[in-house]
Amino acid sequence: MYKFPVLEIFGPTIQGEGMVVGRKTMFVRTAGCDYSCSWCDSAFTWDGSSKEDIKQLTADEILCRLKKDGGKSFDYVTISGGNPALFSHLDELINLLHSENVKVALETQGSRWQEWFLKIDDLTLSPKPPSSQMITNWKILDEIIGHLSSNNRLQYTSLKIVIFTNEDLTYAKKIHERFPHIPLYLQVGNEDLDEDNEERLMKKLLEKYKWLVNEVMVSSTLNSVHVLPQLHTLLWGNRRGV
Amino acid sequence: MYKFPVLEIFGPTIQGEGMVVGRKTMFVRTAGCDYSCSWCDSAFTWDGSSKEDIKQLTADEILCRLKKDGGKSFDYVTISGGNPALFSHLDELINLLHSENVKVALETQGSRWQEWFLKIDDLTLSPKPPSSQMITNWKILDEIIGHLSSNNRLQYTSLKIVIFTNEDLTYAKKIHERFPHIPLYLQVGNEDLDEDNEERLMKKLLEKYKWLVNEVMVSSTLNSVHVLPQLHTLLWGNRRGV
Numbered sequence: 001m002y003k004f005p006v007l008e009i010f011g012p013t014i015q016g017e018g019m020v021v022g023r024k025t026m027f028v029r030t031a032g033c034d035y036s037c038s039w040c041d042s043a044f045t046w047d048g049s050s051k052e053d054i055k056q057l058t059a060d061e062i063l064c065r066l067k068k069d070g071g072k073s074f075d076y077v078t079i080s081g082g083n084p085a086l087f088s089h090l091d092e093l094i095n096l097l098h099s100e101n102v103k104v105a106l107e108t109q110g111s112r113w114q115e116w117f118l119k120i121d122d123l124t125l126s127p128k129p130p131s132s133q134m135i136t137n138w139k140i141l142d143e144i145i146g147h148l149s150s151n152n153r154l155q156y157t158s159l160k161i162v163i164f165t166n167e168d169l170t171y172a173k174k175i176h177e178r179f180p181h182i183p184l185y186l187q188v189g190n191e192d193l194d195e196d197n198e199e200r201l202m203k204k205l206l207e208k209y210k211w212l213v214n215e216v217m218v219s220s221t222l223n224s225v226h227v228l229p230q231l232h233t234l235l236w237g238n239r240r241g242v
Numbered sequence: 243m244y245k246f247p248v249l250e251i252f253g254p255t256i257q258g259e260g261m262v263v264g265r266k267t268m269f270v271r272t273a274g275c276d277y278s279c280s281w282c283d284s285a286f287t288w289d290g291s292s293k294e295d296i297k298q299l300t301a302d303e304i305l306c307r308l309k310k311d312g313g314k315s316f317d318y319v320t321i322s323g324g325n326p327a328l329f330s331h332l333d334e335l336i337n338l339l340h341s342e343n344v345k346v347a348l349e350t351q352g353s354r355w356q357e358w359f360l361k362i363d364d365l366t367l368s369p370k371p372p373s374s375q376m377i378t379n380w381k382i383l384d385e386i387i388g389h390l391s392s393n394n395r396l397q398y399t400s401l402k403i404v405i406f407t408n409e410d411l412t413y414a415k416k417i418h419e420r421f422p423h424i425p426l427y428l429q430v431g432n433e434d435l436d437e438d439n440e441e442r443l444m445k446k447l448l449e450k451y452k453w454l455v456n457e458v459m460v461s462s463t464l465n466s467v468h469v470l471p472q473l474h475t476l477l478w479g480n481r482r483g484v
C-alpha cells in the first residue's frame with residue numbers, strides 16, 4: 001500500500017464552501033502544493049511551518065483515523081490540501097472509502113490531471129484568479145475538463161473561484177464564458193487570516209460578501225452562478241481543524 | 243390566461259436557503275397559505291396585513307415584471323409563498339419561463355400535490371416541525387414523494403426542515419428515516435423576526451447555527467444532511483424584498 005502525507009484529519013463538521021456547502025463531512029488534508037497563492041489560507045500545508053506534523057499514512061490508516069474521530073457519524077469525506085491531485089495513487093483511499101459506502105469530495109486548483117478524478121463524487125476545480133499571483137495553465141485546465149466531459153462526469157464537477165478584487169471578477173467571467181456548462185461558485189476571499197477577533201472578522205466577511213453579491217447581481221455575464229461566503233469562517237473564525 | 247395573486251416580485255438576488263443556496267435568482271412570491279406556522283417569516287402573505295399589495299397577474303404580466311426588474315441579469319426564478327402549491331394552473335407560468343430558458347425553483351410545505359411539480363427544476367419540500375404548531379399530513383407527503391419518485395424527479399427534489407427546538411430535530415430524524423434517499427437540508431430558525439439591529443441579529447443567528455451544527459455532528463442518524471443558515475438574513479437582516 002502507498003503512503004500519503006497527511007497533515008490533518010478532522011470532523012465531523014460541515015463543508016463551509018462550494019458545491020456541497022453545509023454538507024456534514026470528515027476532512028483529510030494532504031501536505032504539499034505546487035502553487036503558493038499570496039492569500040493561501042492553508043499555507044501550513046506547503047510552507048514548511050507544520051513539517052513535523054505531517055504523517056505518512058496508508059489508506060487503511062487514514063480510514064482507521066477517520067473512524068476513530070467520526071465513529072458512525074459520517075458518510076462523506078472531503079479530501080483537501082494543499083493539492084491532493086499531486087498523488088497519483090490516491091484512488092487507493094477513494095476505493096477504500098467507497099467500499100465503506102462513504103462518498104468522497106475533493107478540491108484541487110486544476111493544475112494536474114489524475115485518472116481517479118473520474119471516481120470523485122463531488123469534484124471542485126478551483127483555478128486561482130490574478131490576486132493569487134499564480135498563472136493559470138489553460139491548456140491543462142481545458143484537458144481536465146475535456147476528460148471529465150468525455151467521461152460524463154460534468155454533473156459531479158463544479159468550478160469555484162475565490163474573489164478578492166475586480167480583476168478576479170473579470171477572471172471569473174472569463175472562466176464562466178469558457179466553461180458555461182459547469183456550475184460556477186464564487187466565494188468571498190478572507191483577507192484577514194491573522195484576525196483573531198471573531199466578531200470583527202465576521203462583520204468584515206459579511207461586508208465583503210455583500211459587495212460580491214451586489215457585483216454579481218448587476219452582471220449579465222454572471223447569471224448561472226452561486227455566490228457564497230465561507231460558512232466555517234463565519235462560525236469558527238480563523239481556527240484550524242474545525 | 244389565469245391570474246395569480248402575487249405579493250412581491252424582486253431580484254436579482256441570491257437564494258439564501260436550501261438546495262441551491264447562493265444561487266442568483268429572481269423571486270416571485272404568491273399570496274395565501276393553508277398553514278399558519280407560529281414562526282412564519284412571511285406571515286404577510288396570509289394574515290391580511292398586506293392585502294392591498296396583492297396584484298392579480300397573468301403569467302405574461304409576471305414575466306414582464308421580472309424582465310423589467312431583472313433585465314438580462316437572470317436565468318433562474320424562485321417561486322415562493324405563502325404556499326404556491328395552492329394554484330393548480332401555475333404551469334402556465336412555469337412553461338412560459340422555460341420557453342425563455344429560465345429555470346424554475348419552487349418551495350412548498352408539502353400539503354398539496356400538483357401535477358406541475360414534475361416540471362420544477364429544483365423543488366423544495368419543507369414540512370413543518372412541531373414548533374410551528376402545524377400537523378404534518380403524512381399520507382399526502384408520502385403521496386407527493388411517491389409521485390416524484392415514480393416520475394424520476396427525486397434528483398430535482400430536496401427536503402428542508404427549519405429547526406428551532408430539540409423536538410424539531412427529532413422530527414427531522416423521523417423525516418430522514420422515512421425518506422432516506424432525498425437530500426435533507428436543516429436550517430436554523432430565526433426567532434427574532436422583529437429585531438432591527440442587524441449586528442445583534444447576525445450574532446444570534448450564528449450562535450443558533452453553531453448549536454444546530456454541533457447537534458447534527460454528533461448524531462449518527464443525521465449523516466447524509468446539509469446544515470445551513472439563512473444567508474439573506476445574515477446579509478440583510480429582517481428586511482423584505484432583498
Ligand code: SF4
Pocket residue numbers: 033034035036037039040041042043045081082083109128
Ligand atoms: S492552490 Fe490552494 S493550497 Fe495551494 S497555495 Fe493556492 S490556496 Fe494554498
Ligand code: SF4
Pocket residue numbers: 275276277278279281282283284285287323324325351370
Ligand atoms: S407554510 Fe410557510 S408561508 Fe405558510 S405559514 Fe408556514 S412558514 Fe408561513
